[in-house]
Amino acid sequence: MKITVPIIGGPYTHETSSINRLMLWVMLALLPVTAYGLYLFGWPAIFLFTVTVLTAIIAEALSLWIARRPIKPFLLDGSAVLTGWLLALTLPPWAPWWVGVVGSLLAIVIGKQVFGGLGQNLFNPAMVARVALLISFPLQLTTFVAPHPLFAAGSPGFMDSLHVTFGHAAQLDGISSATLLGHIRTQLSQGIDLSKALLNQPSLTQLLWGNTAGSMGETSALLILAGGLLLLARRIISWRIPVAMLATVAVLATIMHMLDPLRYPDAAYHLLSGSLMLGAFFIATDLVTSPVTGKGQLLYAVGCGLLIYVIRSWSGFPEGVAFAVLLMNALTPLIDYYIKPRVYGRTHRGEPIQYADEATSKKS
Amino acid sequence: MKLFKIRGGVHPDDRKKLSANKAIEPMPMPKLLRIPLQQHIGAPAEPVVRKGDKVLKGQLLADSKSVISAAVHAPTSGQIMAIGNYMAPHPSGLPIRTITLKPDHDDRWIELPAEVDPFTLTLDEIVKRVADAGIVGMGGATFPSAVKLGLRKRYELHTLVLNGAECEPYLTCDDRLMREQADDILDGIRIMMHALQVEQALIAIENNKPEALAAMREASSGFNKIKVINVPTRYPMGSEKHLVQTLTGKETPARALTADIGIVVHNVATAHAVHDAVRFGRPLISRVVTVSGGAIQQPRNLHVLIGTPVQDLLDYCGGFLEQPSHILSGGPMMGHPIPDTKVPVIKGFNGVIALTAKETAIRPPMPCIRCANCVTACPCGLVPLEMAARARNGDLQGAVDLGLMDCIACGSCAYVCPAHVPLVQYFNYAKGELTLRQRAEHKQAETKRLAEQRAVRIEHQKKAKREAMMRRRQEAARKKAAAQTTETEV
Numbered sequence: 001m002k003i004t005v006p007i008i009g010g011p012y013t014h015e016t017s018s019i020n021r022l023m024l025w026v027m028l029a030l031l032p033v034t035a036y037g038l039y040l041f042g043w044p045a046i047f048l049f050t051v052t053v054l055t056a057i058i059a060e061a062l063s064l065w066i067a068r069r070p071i072k073p074f075l076l077d078g079s080a081v082l083t084g085w086l087l088a089l090t091l092p093p094w095a096p097w098w099v100g101v102v103g104s105l106l107a108i109v110i111g112k113q114v115f116g117g118l119g120q121n122l123f124n125p126a127m128v129a130r131v132a133l134l135i136s137f138p139l140q141l142t143t144f145v146a147p148h149p150l151f152a153a154g155s156p157g158f159m160d161s162l163h164v165t166f167g168h169a170a171q172l173d174g175i176s177s178a179t180l181l182g183h184i185r186t187q188l189s190q191g192i193d194l195s196k197a198l199l200n201q202p203s204l205t206q207l208l209w210g211n212t213a214g215s216m217g218e219t220s221a222l223l224i225l226a227g228g229l230l231l232l233a234r235r236i237i238s239w240r241i242p243v244a245m246l247a248t249v250a251v252l253a254t255i256m257h258m259l260d261p262l263r264y265p266d267a268a269y270h271l272l273s274g275s276l277m278l279g280a281f282f283i284a285t286d287l288v289t290s291p292v293t294g295k296g297q298l299l300y301a302v303g304c305g306l307l308i309y310v311i312r313s314w315s316g317f318p319e320g321v322a323f324a325v326l327l328m329n330a331l332t333p334l335i336d337y338y339i340k341p342r343v344y345g346r347t348h349r350g351e352p353i354q355y356a357d358e359a360t361s362k363k364s
Numbered sequence: 365m366k367l368f369k370i371r372g373g374v375h376p377d378d379r380k381k382l383s384a385n386k387a388i389e390p391m392p393m394p395k396l397l398r399i400p401l402q403q404h405i406g407a408p409a410e411p412v413v414r415k416g417d418k419v420l421k422g423q424l425l426a427d428s429k430s431v432i433s434a435a436v437h438a439p440t441s442g443q444i445m446a447i448g449n450y451m452a453p454h455p456s457g458l459p460i461r462t463i464t465l466k467p468d469h470d471d472r473w474i475e476l477p478a479e480v481d482p483f484t485l486t487l488d489e490i491v492k493r494v495a496d497a498g499i500v501g502m503g504g505a506t507f508p509s510a511v512k513l514g515l516r517k518r519y520e521l522h523t524l525v526l527n528g529a530e531c532e533p534y535l536t537c538d539d540r541l542m543r544e545q546a547d548d549i550l551d552g553i554r555i556m557m558h559a560l561q562v563e564q565a566l567i568a569i570e571n572n573k574p575e576a577l578a579a580m581r582e583a584s585s586g587f588n589k590i591k592v593i594n595v596p597t598r599y600p601m602g603s604e605k606h607l608v609q610t611l612t613g614k615e616t617p618a619r620a621l622t623a624d625i626g627i628v629v630h631n632v633a634t635a636h637a638v639h640d641a642v643r644f645g646r647p648l649i650s651r652v653v654t655v656s657g658g659a660i661q662q663p664r665n666l667h668v669l670i671g672t673p674v675q676d677l678l679d680y681c682g683g684f685l686e687q688p689s690h691i692l693s694g695g696p697m698m699g700h701p702i703p704d705t706k707v708p709v710i711k712g713f714n715g716v717i718a719l720t721a722k723e724t725a726i727r728p729p730m731p732c733i734r735c736a737n738c739v740t741a742c743p744c745g746l747v748p749l750e751m752a753a754r755a756r757n758g759d760l761q762g763a764v765d766l767g768l769m770d771c772i773a774c775g776s777c778a779y780v781c782p783a784h785v786p787l788v789q790y791f792n793y794a795k796g797e798l799t800l801r802q803r804a805e806h807k808q809a810e811t812k813r814l815a816e817q818r819a820v821r822i823e824h825q826k827k828a829k830r831e832a833m834m835r836r837r838q839e840a841a842r843k844k845a846a847a848q849t850t851e852t853e854v
């Protein structure tokens with residue numbers, strides 16, 4: 001039985017908040033790292049970013065139209081743009097255009113609209129797309145390039161870049177460059193230990209600033225952190241997920257590094273490389289797909305951190321943020337079912353509180 | 365004094381500046397007063413006057429006939445024009461029984477008893493005086509105060525808390541009353557302490573009212589059992605159970621009263637009314653009302669006779685600056701829209717607030733995005749988004765299992781919801797529906813019980829009939845046999 005909400009009922013005042021405002025703040029927080037990524041990887045990155053975001057918007061509009069839902073309010077809420085945006089940031093910056101198109105379609109249609117649209121999806125749409133792409137097109141999703149800043153010598157110009165993004169991709173072979181995590185993984189599998197594998201690799205300061213090979217928006221830990229702090233300051237996300245997730249990875253990395261320094265890189269490498277930072281502040285914190293209680297969020301974030309470390313260290317994949325987040329997304333309903341705040345006036349088990357000391361003050 | 369933290373809560377813009385510096389002014393006498401017979405929680409009062417009667421100010425118009433009810437008195441002298449149905453000052457606007465009084469402008473008091481020293485009265489006498497004066501909780505809850513003052517009989521009480529938090533935005537009537545009539549309020553407090561036989565009284569005032577705080581401090585200096593406490597400004601500080609938690613650190617057990625932990629909470633305006641009633645025998649016939657909101661020309665604090673039409677208040681404040689989007693009784697967080705400006709002011713009206721569309725900031729609802737703002741804001745530890753989802757799908761039991769009945773309808777959750785989900789509306793709907801269902805179930809059970817009783821009764825009658833028949837037959841048989849014997853004997 002559905003009800004139509006009666007028009008009466010308060011409150012008759014409201015905080016100045018709305019979904020689009022919220023989304024705008026997230027975009028603002030993403031702006032520094034995005035701008036940097038686009039600059040660092042030049043025109044091809046700009047093309048891919050544009051294509052991915054545009055496809056997300058079109059896919060959203062079409063889905064809404066097919067489902068006969070109002071298009072304008074949902075398009076204007078900004079969630080589709082954000083999904084496309086986040087997806088683009090996790091892609092190799094010189095990937096061909098169709099990777100962005102297919103990715104955005106997967107994210108919006110399969111990841112979001114099939115579940116019923118805004119707020120209904122179980123999994124983080126960008127990560128659904130990311131994992132699907134990785135499994136379907138492993139080559140395109142693991143071909144990274146070294147930084148080719150806009151207008152720098154040796155960087156492709158506008159026309160050449162059109163070729164990179166919209167032409168045939170084969171010509172990347174010459175300039176491809178592995179990410180740090182990818183490199184470590186390959187070296188270890190070839191029996192080379194870290195003392196040698198880490199030679200000639202980006203230093204920690206480089207990882208911090210982000211002047212390395214990697215996904216479009218994942219290289220600069222510092223700029224991601226800046227955006228994350230903005231979200232924290234605006235109380236759009238709580239500290240729990242990023243802090244617990246990063247701490248879990250750091251603790252595990254430290255322990256393993258102490259046990260076997262030649263096989264396991266230390267915490268700093270883990271924290272500053274790959275998708276972890278972006279994941280901790282922008283992906284795992286996705287409101288729709290993370291738990292709603294403080295304790296639930298802690299549990300979820302620790303789970304994410306644990307899975308990321310396990311996948312990075314012992315699976316066939318060098319990076320595990322997307323998998324880890326999806327797995328924990330699947331557990332979110334369960335976490336929310338079992339972990340609830342204590343209700344006022346009740347014990348944790350839901351019984352009314354009883355004060356033992358002074359009995360009740362009821363006179364018999 | 366050490367204060368304790370409460371969970372959740374919100375900080376709405378308090379907008380009290382609009383009217384906080386306006387001293388309480390009396391309203392001119394209205395042309396007609398419409399006095400509803402139910403201005404309180406409980407049963408309506410029963411009229412004791414008739415159409416055409418001339419009444420004096422303070423004369424009893426309708427008496428409370430049941431345990432939880434409150435008497436109603438004439439706010440001025442005049443003639444009863446009608447006793448009938450009139451639009452209720454309630455969102456539904458359904459008609460309720462109302463006495464219409466035409467003031468004669470003499471404003472002549474009924475003969476009042478001589479002033480008494482309340483501390484020479486017995487406790488029951490005090491409670492009776494409060495009941496006779498028709499006093500109800502004036503913070504908006506409108507629970508009959510005499511019932512609350514009688515709690516001493518059933519609970520071990522130790523503390524009286526005076527709620528001067530006034531945590532709703534815009535409202536300043538309690539603030540003004542505390543500033544201007546602190547001594548009278550204090551007298552009321554002492555009378556209530558006496559009636560409740562408690563050891564101490566705590567007057568809680570939010571720290572956005574420094575003048576009221578100072579006034580009450582000054583009035584209470586010299587009474588070491590009465591403390592004035594500066595509580596943080598945070599909505600819903602004025603919620604009885606949360607105020608008690610702030611002051612004592614103790615949560616009131618679910619489904620119980622604060623009296624269960626030895627505390628009774630009264631509003632400061634109620635204390636003022638108690639002073640009037642017990643010391644001077646004056647019934648509750650007027651109150652202070654804040655008229656405010658962005659749409660009001662001149663926001664004010666008015667001393668208003670019960671029964672005055674809201675329109676008169678609006679007119680007195682210069683009317684509207686712009687067409688309001690909502691006119692509320694009470695504050696914007698928990699107040700209700702009034703159906704029409706012709707409805708009268710009643711005992712629980714602390715404000716008439718006319719809000720502009722900009723102030724209400726109502727937007728079309730979007731789907732919940734699970735942002736958890738509502739969870740963080742809920743002072744009761746509930747998960748509003750899930751309760752609302754259940755209620756929307758008609759799963760009332762599910763909503764109850766999640767704590768619907770522990771929700772105090774404070775609106776903090778809806779206030780912070782970025783999707784503008786009308787959470788409180790869902791809760792109100794679900795609570796209303798549950799009451800209806802329970803009533804229906806009760807009725808059904810009652811019908812079944814009666815039917816069963818009837819069946820049993822019929823069964824009994826049948827059995828009795830059968831037995832009577834048997835007896836008669838046996839009797840007849842015996843007689844026959846006896847007759848036969850006699851015959852044979854013959």
Ligand code: SF4
Pocket residue numbers: 731732733734735736737738739748749777780781782783784785787
């Ligand atoms: S505040 Fe609104 S959008 Fe956020 S979780 Fe609660 S109901 Fe959903």
Ligand code: SF4
Pocket residue numbers: 741742743744745746748770771772773774775776777778787788791
């Ligand atoms: S209205 Fe109910 S659910 Fe919402 S914040 Fe208040 S107590 Fe919590």
